[in-house]
Amino acid sequence: MSIDRRDFLKMIGASAVFALGGMGVVDGIVKDNVEAEQFRPEPGALLAKQWAMVIDMRKFKTEGDYKRIISACNNIHNIPDFSDSKHEVKWIWTDTFEHAFPEQEQGYAPESLKEMPIPLLCNHCENPPCVRVCPTKATFKRKDGLVMQDMHRCIGCRFCMAACPYGSRSFNWTDPRPHIKKENPDYPTRMRGVVEKCTFCVERLAEGKMPACVEASNGAMMFGDLSDPNSEIRKVLESNYTIRRKSELGTGPNIYYIIGGADNAREGAKRE
Amino acid sequence: MYNGGKILLGIFVFLALATYPFYNNIGKANARPEPSTDTPAIQKLAQKKCIEPEAFMKSEHMQLLNQWRDAAVRDGNRIYVAGDGQRYDISLQNTCMKCHSNKKEFCDSCHNYAGVSPYCWDCHLAPKEGK
Numbered sequence: 587m588s589i590d591r592r593d594f595l596k597m598i599g600a601s602a603v604f605a606l607g608g609m610g611v612v613d614g615i616v617k618d619n620v621e622a623e624q625f626r627p628e629p630g631a632l633l634a635k636q637w638a639m640v641i642d643m644r645k646f647k648t649e650g651d652y653k654r655i656i657s658a659c660n661n662i663h664n665i666p667d668f669s670d671s672k673h674e675v676k677w678i679w680t681d682t683f684e685h686a687f688p689e690q691e692q693g694y695a696p697e698s699l700k701e702m703p704i705p706l707l708c709n710h711c712e713n714p715p716c717v718r719v720c721p722t723k724a725t726f727k728r729k730d731g732l733v734m735q736d737m738h739r740c741i742g743c744r745f746c747m748a749a750c751p752y753g754s755r756s757f758n759w760t761d762p763r764p765h766i767k768k769e770n771p772d773y774p775t776r777m778r779g780v781v782e783k784c785t786f787c788v789e790r791l792a793e794g795k796m797p798a799c800v801e802a803s804n805g806a807m808m809f810g811d812l813s814d815p816n817s818e819i820r821k822v823l824e825s826n827y828t829i830r831r832k833s834e835l836g837t838g839p840n841i842y843y844i845i846g847g848a849d850n851a852r853e854g855a856k857r858e
Numbered sequence: 859m860y861n862g863g864k865i866l867l868g869i870f871v872f873l874a875l876a877t878y879p880f881y882n883n884i885g886k887a888n889a890r891p892e893p894s895t896d897t898p899a900i901q902k903l904a905q906k907k908c909i910e911p912e913a914f915m916k917s918e919h920m921q922l923l924n925q926w927r928d929a930a931v932r933d934g935n936r937i938y939v940a941g942d943g944q945r946y947d948i949s950l951q952n953t954c955m956k957c958h959s960n961k962k963e964f965c966d967s968c969h970n971y972a973g974v975s976p977y978c979w980d981c982h983l984a985p986k987e988g989k
Contacts, residue, residue: 625925625935625948664983728934736931737981769983772952777980792936 630794634811636712636731636840637786639797640822641705644846645806652680652703658802659784664775666758666765675756675776677784678707678799683845686831704843705807707799708733708754708784709831712838716746716755725781731812731840732786742779751832752839755783812840891971894963899956908957909940920976923950950982959985 589597627633646652659665659678666675680703683690687704710733716725717733724739725746747755761778769775773789776782786809787797795801800809810819828842859865900906908915910922929935930948938946947953958964961984969976 624939625929625933626937626939627934628936628947631934631936726932730934734931738927738931771983771985774951774981774983777977788934792934 628792628794632791632794632796634730635813636811637710637791638731638810638812638819638840638842639707639786639800640808640819640826640828640842640844642806642808642822642826642844642846643702643704644844645804646703646705651803651806652705655705655799655802655807656680658798661768662770662773662787662798663785664762664766664770664773666762666775667767668762668765673759675758675762675782677756677782678705680705687829689832689834690829699845705799706752706754706831707841708786709752709837709839709841710784710786711840713836715749715751715837719745719749721745728788730791732788733783734785734788735781735783737774737776737780737782740780742781744781746781751835751837755781757781888971891967893965893967894960895958896963897957897959899959903957909938909944909946909953911941923978926950950978955985960987961985962987 656678660667663677665677668674682700683702683704684700686706692699710731712731714725714727714733717727720726721743722739722741724737724741725733725735728734742757744757747757758776758778758780763769763775766775787795787799790797796809800807808819808822810817812819814820822844823842826844828844830839830842833839895906910918915922926938926948929938936948938948940946955961961979
């Protein structure tokens, strides 16, 4: 059978159309099978594009205000208490204003301000250096902006600890279990040889609850979606002067601090 | 053959040691593990069934747990829709172990028999067993 050029082209064209149609059908079948929604988020989960926190230092009056938020976190997340500071594991902790904000460099600021304890935690950066250096992708940025760590994948190389400019990450040099005062049976512990840090209480957000420190802070800490112009946190940021830790490094930290005026500094002095 | 006696003795000793595990276990058939599902939480269930059929859970629970881990930790999807449409919270400690509160008679019985030691319990807390 001989075939001329015109018929050949017609045949090719027809078979191409047929093949494309067939692919569409196959696609449909495969999608129906594979993309069955076996896994889904909890219905009451709090959702956001970028979670962020504002810490209002004007509302931290006594030592108890700090202790309350720190122990709320420690108790829920099975954080060990090592007496040796070299082994310290911390998700939320305090340091002085001077150490927390070294770039502020107000040489003549009142001593009380310089010595004021500031609650510190993971900044859940927009551009997290810890995520960039992690060789196993154990630490990663979620769609809602949380910098999460998959403990199952952490190999304990501590690159992330070196990369984090905020000292937010701790390493488990020994088995932390014997050093946990009271185990919370609903939350895992960690094992020897992994790095850990604050998770913005991802397990509580999934249940529709605020992070534990925010809940315990009596309104001194606010938490919300930075990308939503109507969120409480955006209102607070629009009506207050806030600072962030080391934002000049380009990490895009998401913890904002309201330091307050001279009154607050004076009260800071009394706190010691 | 030079030093024939010593060589033969050596071969004999070697064979005796190398085959020791085999003749030592002759006739001692290891009992098949019988993971116990007798816990208060399971007794209370109207219909005693796991989240998926028993055969699937026996052979595939490790893959299921891996999928659960990735879904919850990496994708933030903490609800599992089982084959029968029932929904479960994805949590080893708060879903699996709330029913199977007898880790020693349940998990460990097969894992010890098979000689596997999964690292779940390095971090996840096993339920407290009154002993």
